[in-house]
Amino acid sequence: MTASKAIVLIEDDEGHAVLFMKLLRRRGVNHPFQHFVTGASAWTFFDTQTAPGETLQLIVLDINLPDTTGIEILTRLSAHPTLQAVPVVMLSSSDDLDDVRTSLELGALHYVTKPVLAHPFCDICSDIGCPLSLKPLAGSDSVHGQPADDREPWA
Amino acid sequence: MPSRASHDRPLGRDGKASILTASDAGMGDRAAPMDGRWEIGLSALVLTGLIVAMTLVIVLGAQSRRDLAQLREAEQVKFLATDFLMRQRTAESSQRGYLVTGNPRYLRGYNAVRTSLPLALTRLEAATSKEPAQAARLARIRSLFDLKRHDMFAAIEKEGADNRPQARSTIISESGFVQMVRIEKEIENVIEFENRIVSNTRTDYELTYFVSISVLVGILSLGVVTFFRIGKFVRSYNEYRSALTDSNRRLTSLVHARTAEIARVNEEIQRYGYIVGHDLRGPLINIIGFTSELQRAEAALEHQLLALKATAPASLDQDFVLAVEQDIPEAIRFIEASTHKMDRLIAAVLKLSREGRRSVVPEPINISAMIEDLVACHAQQIAASRCGVTIGTLPDLISDRLAVELVFGNLIENAVKYLDPHRPGRIEIVGRTEGDRNVYEVIDNGRGIAPADGERVFELFRRAGEPTVAGEGVGLAYVRNAIYRLDGTVTLESAQGIGTRFIISLPARLDAVEQPGLIAA
Numbered sequence: 001m002t003a004s005k006a007i008v009l010i011e012d013d014e015g016h017a018v019l020f021m022k023l024l025r026r027r028g029v030n031h032p033f034q035h036f037v038t039g040a041s042a043w044t045f046f047d048t049q050t051a052p053g054e055t056l057q058l059i060v061l062d063i064n065l066p067d068t069t070g071i072e073i074l075t076r077l078s079a080h081p082t083l084q085a086v087p088v089v090m091l092s093s094s095d096d097l098d099d100v101r102t103s104l105e106l107g108a109l110h111y112v113t114k115p116v117l118a119h120p121f122c123d124i125c126s127d128i129g130c131p132l133s134l135k136p137l138a139g140s141d142s143v144h145g146q147p148a149d150d151r152e153p154w155a
Numbered sequence: 156m157p158s159r160a161s162h163d164r165p166l167g168r169d170g171k172a173s174i175l176t177a178s179d180a181g182m183g184d185r186a187a188p189m190d191g192r193w194e195i196g197l198s199a200l201v202l203t204g205l206i207v208a209m210t211l212v213i214v215l216g217a218q219s220r221r222d223l224a225q226l227r228e229a230e231q232v233k234f235l236a237t238d239f240l241m242r243q244r245t246a247e248s249s250q251r252g253y254l255v256t257g258n259p260r261y262l263r264g265y266n267a268v269r270t271s272l273p274l275a276l277t278r279l280e281a282a283t284s285k286e287p288a289q290a291a292r293l294a295r296i297r298s299l300f301d302l303k304r305h306d307m308f309a310a311i312e313k314e315g316a317d318n319r320p321q322a323r324s325t326i327i328s329e330s331g332f333v334q335m336v337r338i339e340k341e342i343e344n345v346i347e348f349e350n351r352i353v354s355n356t357r358t359d360y361e362l363t364y365f366v367s368i369s370v371l372v373g374i375l376s377l378g379v380v381t382f383f384r385i386g387k388f389v390r391s392y393n394e395y396r397s398a399l400t401d402s403n404r405r406l407t408s409l410v411h412a413r414t415a416e417i418a419r420v421n422e423e424i425q426r427y428g429y430i431v432g433h434d435l436r437g438p439l440i441n442i443i444g445f446t447s448e449l450q451r452a453e454a455a456l457e458h459q460l461l462a463l464k465a466t467a468p469a470s471l472d473q474d475f476v477l478a479v480e481q482d483i484p485e486a487i488r489f490i491e492a493s494t495h496k497m498d499r500l501i502a503a504v505l506k507l508s509r510e511g512r513r514s515v516v517p518e519p520i521n522i523s524a525m526i527e528d529l530v531a532c533h534a535q536q537i538a539a540s541r542c543g544v545t546i547g548t549l550p551d552l553i554s555d556r557l558a559v560e561l562v563f564g565n566l567i568e569n570a571v572k573y574l575d576p577h578r579p580g581r582i583e584i585v586g587r588t589e590g591d592r593n594v595y596e597v598i599d600n601g602r603g604i605a606p607a608d609g610e611r612v613f614e615l616f617r618r619a620g621e622p623t624v625a626g627e628g629v630g631l632a633y634v635r636n637a638i639y640r641l642d643g644t645v646t647l648e649s650a651q652g653i654g655t656r657f658i659i660s661l662p663a664r665l666d667a668v669e670q671p672g673l674i675a676a
Contacts, residue, residue: 015441019448064433093436094505096429114440 005057007132008034010042010073011091012065016114020060023118028134031057039068043076046083056086058130061108063092063099071102078107087130197384204377211370215363222360229349229356232282232289236349239275240342242268243300247335250307254314254322262311276300279345289348296341303334421511428508432501439501443494446487453483500616503629507615507636515555515640517665522549522559522595526584529564536571542580549586550593554665558637562645563597565630566657570599572624575652593663600654604647612647641665 007029011017014037021033036042049055059077061070070090077083090103095113103111109128112121125132249264276297283289310331313322456479463471523546530537530544537544552559567582574580583598604612608619613635618628634657638645643661 013437013441015445016437019441019444022448064437093440094429094433096509114436115443 005031005055006034007031007057008036008042008045008059010036010039010060010065010070011062012037013062016062016091019115024121024132027118027122029122029132030134031132037066039065039073042073046080049083052083053085056083057132058125059083059086059088061088061090063090063094063103071099071106074103074106074108087125087128089124089128194388201377201381201384204373208370208374208377211366215367215370219360219363219367222356222363225356226353226360228282229353232279232349233346233353235275235279235282236342236345239272239279240339242272242275243303243335243338246272246307247303247331250311251331254310257314257319265307265311272304273300283345286348289345292341292345292348296338296345299334299338299341303331303338306331306334425508425511428504428511432505432508435501436498439494439497442490443498446490446494449483450487453479453487456483499627503615503627503632507629507633510558510561510633510636511640513557515558515665517553518556520552520554520556520559522552522563522586522593525556525560526563526567529560529567532564533567533571537580537582540571540574540576540580542571542574542582545581545583547583547585549584549595550588550663552593552661552663552665554641554661558641559661561637562634562641562659563595565634566597566659569630570597570601570655572626573601573655574599575602588663589660591663592660595659595661596656597659598654598656603651603653603655604649605651606649609647609649613645 007024009017009020011020017035017037021035034045036045046052061073063070065073070092074088074090077086077088084107088108090099090108090111091114092099092111093114100111109130110124112124122132122134245264246268249261249266249268252261253259253265255261276293280290280293280297283293310322313319460471460476460479526546526549530546536542563584567584570582571580574582578600581600584595585598586593586595588594604619608617611617612619613631615632616628617632618626635645638659638661641661642665643659645660646658647655648658649655
């Protein structure tokens with residue numbers, strides 16, 4: 001069951017993390033989230049993963065982190081014997097071309113500039129061969145007759 | 156990062172001015188100008204001395220030639236005079252012997268010189284004709300000679316005719332003797348005169364010789380002086396050259412150091428702009444995101460309010476209704492407008508910073524083609540504003556294509572954007588070459604810029620006049636930034652209600668090496 005696989009989010013800005021998770025949840029994404037504020041804490045978690053291919057659905061990396069950069073984590077991930085199989089999407093508040101190029105060269109599947117919209121993010125994940133399992137759109141989202149759509153930015 | 160930037164000031168960290176002075180280069184303490192004047196004076200002196208010496212040598216040479224000729228002439232005259240006298244004596248004694256003895260054998264001498272004697276006199280006359288005093292003497296000698304010859308001849312004739320007593324009377328009368336003495340006296344005078352000439356000429360010649368030797372010694376000493384001066388000159392030239400090499404090396408390293416420093420500071424400023432833009436955006440994204448959350452919550456509230464209005468309108472507090480229906484949506488609207496504007500401004504700063512970090516790559520650019528493309532990009536607005544665009548003959552350029560495109564793109568966009576809606580627009584792009592620079596002008600008949608706004612339009616986020624046209628106030632800041640990076644200048648002339656003229660001056664051939672900011676970019 002894919003829904004049991006976790007989405008790892010490494011993002012130092014709490015607000016961005018909250019918005020990201022909130023909007024994906026609202027969109028119907030039902031994967032559990034693993035949120036880390038630093039690269040070090042993320043690696044502590046990664047090191048416990050014996051079979052990440054079975055436990056991790058997606059890794060989302062912010063470029064600017066307090067102790068490291070998303071690029072550095074990506075470099076380590078792409079060299080890791082098992083973690084390199086997990087799809088990675090980069091997040092950044094800037095669309096710096098050098099960062100985009102480096103990320104894609106290092107094997108990131110996509111580079112998303114904040115604020116991005118929930119709907120396209122899910123589409124992107126499908127496109128890159130990492131479809132997120134969605135709950136049927138219901139509940140709070142449809143209460144106001146205003147389903148989560150791509151007008152909504154998230155962090 | 157900012158604290159580091161303010162700590163390491165780009166130039167003059169050592170407290171010195173950034174201008175390179177002569178003492179920086181180690182050339183300061185040589186009294187070169189004074190030396191130079193001396194050198195020139197001395198060289199002029201040596202040259203004058205040489206010219207004088209040469210003239211003297213020529214004059215003295217001519218003088219000694221003249222002296223030699225004179226000496227030879229004098230000796231010739233003396234020889235001729237002596238020769239004449241000897242012959243005369245031979246004739247005289249031969250004639251006297253004959254007259255005394257009557258023996259014709261004695262006439263042999265007389266006969267021997269009879270024809271050569273007048274010739275000898277003629278030769279002497281010719282040799283002395285130039286000297287009036289000698290010529291006068293010769294005239295006297297000639298008359299004495301004529302007389303003497305006549306007497307001698309007459310006496311010999313008489314002796315030959317056996318008129319001995321009469322012939323002897325000639326000898327006895329002593330007139331022949333007196334004539335002979337007088338001739339001898341005159342000849343002595345002639346020789347004496349020539350001796351005086353010889354003696355004078357000798358003195359002259361010795362003087363000439365002495366002067367010649369002096370001149371030679373002079374030339375030699377000038378040569379020695381010049382030799383030492385050349386030696387000294389070569390030494391000081393070598394010293395100057397090594398000093399120059401040293402100072403060049405120092406200058407080069409100074410330039411390298413400062414270029415590196417400028418590059419570092421430049422990079423820091425660009426990085427600073429990048430970080431500011433980047434880090435400002437983090438909080439902004441939260442505000443945008445959570446405002447959107449608030450909007451969603453507000454929608455829920457409004458939904459609830461509608462339901463309550465339908466079911467229990469009496470229970471509703473008026474303030475609650477006002478807050479949900481007006482205050483909250485208004486606040487959210489303003490927050491949204493502001494955050495979106497801020498996002499655009501930050502994006503502009505980022506773009507500017509990114510443009511500054513980009514390497515400048517000079518390449519040949521067909522400006523006319525580029526302008527035509529850019530005008531085509533704005534064809535729709537141009538048509539909408541009934542605007543005529545004229546493109547003059549534009550000189551081609553070797554520069555950074557993207558930067559030049561950004562410059563002209565923004566200027567043309569500006570011209571189109573700020574046309575006066577009340578009259579037909581006219582935009583003109585002209586160009587010309589000025590030395591090694593190309594000058595382009597983008598001229599419009601738009602609303603113009605107030606004199607007070609002048610240069611401020613080039614500042615980031617500054618906009619002139621009434622903000623009736625959408626924009627962030629970044630276009631001209633991009634233009635100026637790009638122009639500076641291309642080693643160019645941009646100025647504007649404008650009159651409100653008449654139009655604006657942007658004047659761009661760019662190097663016709665941009666040299667990539669001259670861009671210090673690029674080393675780290």
